[in-house]
Amino acid sequence: MLPWKRVLRPLAALFLTAAVAVVPAATASADSAPSSGWNDYSCKPSAAHPRPVVLVHGTLGNSVDNWLGLAPYLTSRGYCVYSLDYGQLSGVPFFHGLGPIDKSAEQLSAFVDKVLAATGAAEADLVGHSQGGMMPRYYLRFLGGAGKVNALVGIAPDNHGATLSGFTKLLPYFPGAEDLIKATTPGLADQLPGSAFLTKLNAGGDTVPGVHYTVIATKYDEVVTPWRSQYLSGSDVRNVLLQDLCPVDLSEHVAIGLLDRIAFHEVANALDPAHASATTCASVFS
Secondary structure, eight states: OOHHHHHHHHHHHHHHHHHHHHSGGGOOOTTTGGGGTBTOTTOOOOSSSOSOEEEEOOTTOOTTGGGTTHHHHHHTTTOOEEEEOOSOBTTBOSOOOOSOHHHHHHHHHHHHHHHHHHHOOSOEEEEEETHHHHTHHHHHHHSSGGGTEEEEEEESOOTTOOOTTTGGGGGGGSTTHHHHHHHHOHHHHHTSTTOHHHHHHHTTOSOOTTOEEEEEEOTTOSSSSSGGGGOOOSTTEEEEEHHHHOTTOOOOHHHHHHTOHHHHHHHHHHHOGGGOOOOOGGGGGO
């Protein structure tokens, strides 16, 4: 990496963090999040935003911490927003998304049913970060979710596996390592490229009819690598590279989901394409 990029990356992250702090719509904390209209089961979708939005956290995330930026961003724009915990392991608090992903998809299915029943909506929109952008595809394909979901927006989703900048390619050199991962954290094993889960998920194509797909990726992703593996192929897919929208945005895998308002603006566009506006570097202030 060139020296100027080493300098710019932390500066850009600092800039984005500062923007989140000064723009009221993004201000949130773990204590205030539940009272901001997020996970409010009395919320009724409006004519402008007729579908509730379900946020699906990533690996090692949870229903609050993963969404301290995006949930208030969407609720302030009039959306009914909900988030769930999934993939919990016994004895492991806070850090979820570690259980078998097919079982996590069943949890998502039950949660979407709960949200639709509470809001009276016919369909929901799903927005997921990392595993949370990939796991719902199992729900759509195998658990009847396609009839209940209008759109899936994946933020840095590991649609074809996560290599951790190539680290997972070293696993065969450590006898027993992969078996240990499967036994203790099956959700991680399911995300290894070539796993039985991913093979089943992607067999026959990446998408299902009737659902609108958006993928928002960053070329600085260090978890889902190569970053182009996040992209989907198929009908009704829009693949977006964050740096095509704002070349100086240096968010990596975590920042793009936690605090990047440029990515958030593109999420809002995907949820309401009829009223979309151009996403640029200035979207950090929108």
